[in-house]
Amino acid sequence: MAKEIKELRVEHITKRFPGVLASDNISLSVGEHEILALVGENGAGKTTLMNMIMGLYQPDEGSIFINGEEVKFKDPNDAFSAGIGMVHQRYMLVPNMTVLENVALGLKESWKTVVDLKMVRDRVKEVSEHYGLAVDPDAYIWQLSVGEQQRVELVKTLCQGAKFLILDEPTSALTPQETDDLIKLLKRMSNELSIIFISHKLNEVKALSDKVCILRHGKVVFEGNTSDYTPKQIAAMMTGHEVETTENKNAPVEGEPVLNIKDLCVKSDRDFYALDHFNLDVRAGEIVGLAGVSGNGQKELAEVINGLRKVESGTIEFMGKQIQNMTPAQVIKRGMGYIPEERNIEGIVPSMSIKENIILKDSESSRFSKQHILNNKVIEDYANKLRDEFDIRSPHIHVPAGSLSGGNIQKVILAREIDRNPKFLVCVYPIRGLDMGAAEFIHKQLLALRERGVGILLISEELEEIMNLSDRIAVIFKGKNQKVLMKGEATTSRLGELMAGVGD
């Protein structure tokens, strides 16, 4: 077992990657039983800094001290034996192994001739009872929800004897309910542990942390007690300018629906009905938010509208014509735009350049090609224009789209979809994992699109996003539309109840 950690301090840490200064002379410290929130936009260098504390990267300059003594971590094993553990943003769990095996992977004491799963089981039981973290030790990871996987990650880290936890954006994939539970849990755990908590959701930072440290472009720009500052002040320091929430303050939209879904039944990949007699309509120039815990049919709905999934029964009427079971190309041709959930897989071709991704849907149009040969000059001018308009931050338009940050990838997709002048836009978790600056930009674009008379279906788990942007809000639960509320009628608690399947 590792010694108590009274203080973890990093001093003058600098780390360079080719062409980037990821950490620029960073110093910070965390005391015993303290919770430090590390905030900053994407690419500010938070994760890099934490990876150095974990021994995954080596700092070029500077040192790390525990209880005043300098330590050098060659690899994560050194950090574990010093009592530091990290829960990465992307869960580091092997999906085709059980919970016990995943814990055993990090628990050297269990590595006898045969893996001592009994010992691991005892340890898991002890830790989960002590901290109130319920996990099923024999479940395979792929069977678990995101929230359950996170508990497994916490149990795994605590089983290694961690006294100091680093949590990299722990709430980014959780539902509002799970987020509340996690915050309560971490508060309780801080009686025994010290925690560094990376986030850019400032209400969570306020609710949880004692101290806050803001990184921008690899530098510490601010450090102080959380209670002395409002979320607005922290946001301004984080982005370097005042942040205002983007809100849809327009009057309700009248008129005929542009998209009308009736009695739609659709099967999921696992062959059950993901959409079960689902009904919804969206008018031109209206944003309809679809709230719901992910996995209740949202993915299937987005796919079926865009021709990516088969309709079993029911109709989808788009601008007066039925489009169910058309091919994606036919749906696109009729003016459908799509911002998919998996931006790295469905939204772009990562190995292709920004330029190529931008014309992906129109490469055959006479605008960009003649006799099936691409007109490079026109394409480059167009891509450069969009790069400026949508503030896509990249050295040039020839870099592979997959090398961009999440926010910039989303801007590439948005640029392509919006500039094609769609009649309708299906938008799935558009700001998931993005920082405030990028999120604000994307929300402004959506509202501008609404002004131009485009109907938008906004699928999201973030209630704040839905309530700020939508004209009307529908709630999906187990493939059914629970209820449609007008903007004024919706409150977080009411939506939360509907999302949990509680009817009126």
Add this chain to the structure above:
Amino acid sequence: MGAILVNTLTFTVRFSVALLIASMGEMFNQKAGIFNLGCEGIMSMGAFLGMLIPFSVGGAGAVPGYVNILGLVVGALCGALMGLLFGLVVVTFRAPQGIAGIGMQMFGVGLAGTFFRSFIGGQQSITGIESVAIPGLSKIPVLGDILFSHNPVVYFAYLLVPLAWFVIYKTPWGMKVRAVGTFPLAADSLGIKVNRIRYQSLAVGGAMAGFAGAFLTLCQAKQFSAGIINGRGFIAVALVYFGQWHPVKILMGAILFTFAESLQRQVQMFGQAFPYEFLAMLPYILVIVVLAFNRKSNKFGPAALGKPFNREMRV
């Protein structure tokens, strides 16, 4: 008819061995996330060394048992070294595995053929390891012939199946192999040396391929020729997919394939009025058909198969 069946089954047990050992080895490679199409080349070198050692001691005549065993061991050692060489190319230098594998195959087959011409010269045979009828058991009617009248190495090969299962699913090393082949970033975050584990499993897989090649010359053909492996290395790779990375299912695949092959030989020998070309195709068609219907295995397969590990690549 009965004789055909008994013969077919007896040959199935014996001829499945080279495939079985090679595909068990390939399973270790793939479990760790690397597919080694060079299996054929490694088997060729193993086969050559399995011939060379007893031949240089005693020519075509009988040699002491330990010399034959030495042939198997040296074949396996050479295979392990070739596995490590493959590791250098695909793990350290991150070369595309498919292309590197084809290179390894040509390298091994070519080198074995060249060495054969310069060290042995022409068609020669060896006594090799003889079959042993197990006293008592081999007298059981039908089953005695099919199961208990084989070469000792045959039984050893079949023991490898539960052994491989045990290593993969019960030992810490096997657990690390599975983790590294499915989600190397996770293994890395726990301080497991991803590339080291991959090298180790390439050495194990290579040793088994080399051993399988030596088995072919020492126990089955009793001679070497440049084409002796005859595609078995590629079939071994296919069998791993066929068996969905599980030792027992791979065993079943190896038996099924060899059964089809033995059956067609027997049918040919008994002179049925049926174009033999179609019979000869049978085992291969079987593999293609089964693989084509065998795609729903992503959840349990090594998801990182074929992808070099790079800590800084997030997507």
